[in-house]
Amino acid sequence: MSILFCQVSMARTNPTSIRHMVVFKLKHPAGSAEEQKFLNAIMKLDEIPGVENFELMKQISKKNKFDFGLTMEFANQHAYDQYNNHPDHVAFVQNLWGKEVADFLEIDFELPGK
Amino acid sequence: MSILFCQVSMARTNPTSIRHMVVFKLKHPAGSAEEQKFLNAIMKLDEIPGVENFELMKQISKKNKFDFGLTMEFANQHAYDQYNNHPDHVAFVQNLWGKEVADFLEIDFELPGK
Numbered sequence: 001m002s003i004l005f006c007q008v009s010m011a012r013t014n015p016t017s018i019r020h021m022v023v024f025k026l027k028h029p030a031g032s033a034e035e036q037k038f039l040n041a042i043m044k045l046d047e048i049p050g051v052e053n054f055e056l057m058k059q060i061s062k063k064n065k066f067d068f069g070l071t072m073e074f075a076n077q078h079a080y081d082q083y084n085n086h087p088d089h090v091a092f093v094q095n096l097w098g099k100e101v102a103d104f105l106e107i108d109f110e111l112p113g114k
Numbered sequence: 115m116s117i118l119f120c121q122v123s124m125a126r127t128n129p130t131s132i133r134h135m136v137v138f139k140l141k142h143p144a145g146s147a148e149e150q151k152f153l154n155a156i157m158k159l160d161e162i163p164g165v166e167n168f169e170l171m172k173q174i175s176k177k178n179k180f181d182f183g184l185t186m187e188f189a190n191q192h193a194y195d196q197y198n199n200h201p202d203h204v205a206f207v208q209n210l211w212g213k214e215v216a217d218f219l220e221i222d223f224e225l226p227g228k
Contacts, residue, residue: 018174019171023221057133057223057224057225058223058224059221059222059223059224060132060222060223060224061220061221061222063219063220064219064220064221066221069221069223105177105178105219106175106177106178107137107173107175107178107180107183108173108174108175109171109172109173109174109183110171110172110174111171
């Protein structure tokens with residue numbers, strides 16, 4: 001019991017937070033109403049519990065094929081897992097992401113504990 | 115003259131800042147002295163004028179092939195160009211980046227003006 005307590009205590013005092021990032025390209029034409037509708041739907045992911053420092057940005061480098069980027073941070077892996085499994089996120093991926101995104105790349109960074 | 119002044123004035127009051135990002139994989143084995151030496155050299159890029167919010171992070175997603183990520187921000191395209199052309203950056207790319215990096219992807223985000 002004492003060893004288990006020690007491990008939990010360490011995890012609480014020095015958690016590893018995570019910056020989750022996705023760069024993506026939509027099937028919709030740039031500037032279209034469909035594009036704006038999709039971006040509005042993405043913005044609602046910010047409301048899922050555990051999401052911090054949400055940012056949706058234009059990707060402007062000519063050195064890759066993506067048009068947008070999304071970043072968000074989680075206090076720890078548990079919060080990240082809860083987001084992934086949240087019904088709103090699952091529904092978004094099934095109903096919108098899977099149908100309207102032409103290509104994407106996921107990137108996750110380990111951040112110092114907060 | 116008055117039109118030129120107006121344009122300069124607008125650029126100053128509403129600049130578009132840029133978050134420059136590179137994800138990369140080194141030729142060196144993970145945890146090696148060569149890896150650490152390269153990461154130490156990267157950290158010095160933070161000293162180049164115009165670089166803001168410099169971050170060097172471990173990339174931990176299994177969904178891409180990269181091991182590290184570097185982000186930095188510039189107040190505007192001019193500051194970004196100055197960084198790219200700075201002798202320390204040019205020397206770093208020629209002497210280290212080109213020789214020790216196995217693969218990389220550059221991503222640039224447009225941020226709201228500061």
